[in-house]
Amino acid sequence: MAAEVSKTPTRIPETLFALSRESGRANGWRLTPGPATVAVASLLCLLIGLLYLALQIRTVFADQVKQEYAGLVLEAVERAETARARVGVWDQVPHAHDAAAEGYGQARAELTRRLASLAALVNASPANAPRIPSSVLLPDATFGEMDRLLGDASSYWHTQRDTYSADMRKRITGIAHMLIAVAALLFCLLITALGMYAKRNRQLAGQSHEFKHAALHDPMTGLANRRKLFAALEEAAAQASMSVSPRKMAVLYVDLDGFKKVNDSRGHRVGDEFLVAVSRRFRESVRKEDVVARIGGDEFAVLVQEFAEQEELRQIAQRLIACVARTDEQMGMGMVRASIGIACYPDLVDDYCRLVAAADEAMYRVKRSGKNGFAFASRASEAHVG
Structure with missing residues (x-):
């Protein structure tokens, strides 16, 4: 797996560039009056x-x-x-x-x-x-x-x-x-200062949201990152424990087979375009409440927060494999496929903290069995490869 990890350079979102430009203008390029200036006046x-x-x-x-x-x-x-x-x-x-x-x-x-x-x-x-x-x-x-x-x-x-x-x-x-006149002037200045203070608070809240979003999402694909995935997994487990009826959840660990060849033969720019395109298809192929995350390089994970039968997970895995194949066909690669490992809680894995690791192990079994397929993380269940 380490040999096929994309060497895609990390990109900072345009929103962070915009925030940097605004910070630069406030620090010296353009001085704008703030609540403190109005208070002094x-x-x-x-x-x-x-x-x-x-x-x-x-x-x-x-x-x-x-x-x-x-x-x-x-x-x-x-x-x-x-x-x-x-x-x-x-x-x-x-x-x-x-x-x-x-x-x-x-x-x-x-x-x-x-x-x-x-x-x-x-x-x-x-x-x-x-x-x-x-x-x-x-x-x-x-x-x-x-x-x-x-x-x-x-x-x-x-x-x-x-x-x-x-x-x-x-x-x-x-x-x-x-x-x-003094009372009217002070009232106007007070209203102005309060308005500027409220505007500054809204700006800070917006910037805080931007940075929080950047800290929990992959900058290139916009998907959730590893930190966001584990936070969502813990939240889903807490909700499942408080539910009256038993709730099942699962993690599908996806690795792109042959992606390293794309970077080597077509360049990292084409590799980046492939990752962005396949990420969009992944997001469109699952439910809105499910979490699609980019773990790193060419590895992805899907958190299914609730399901009834394993057949649902099989269908999701098949759709994800089809997403990779369609993206590969559309971009004329002819070399990228997907290996998927599936771990279920509490049926097959009794500790939700091990779901990602168990799904990763199952994905490696698929790779050793010929790649381009999926398998469940359980020795007792059938291995579905193909």
């Missing part, structure tokens, strides 16, 4: 937005302080105007009586204190506001100067307070709009 946008909001909130607080300061100045102006009105009332009363003179003096002193308080408050303002001259605080200051000063101060600080209020409302509206 989201974090930067969030930090920028928070910095902008912090600056705007700070400005809002500053405007609020200015507005409160303007309110304090206006309260001081109102108190000064009230004191000025009281002085005006006492000024209309004749000063002949001591009570009138005393009331006027007290009102004038109150006005002086109010003006001093107003001047201290206005002149201490950090804003570039009109200052109150010290001349209005002197005893000889006229009421006209005081009235003009109080009117100007009232008008100016009312305007300032309204301006601060408008600015504060505008900035609060801007902060609200900014919060909405």
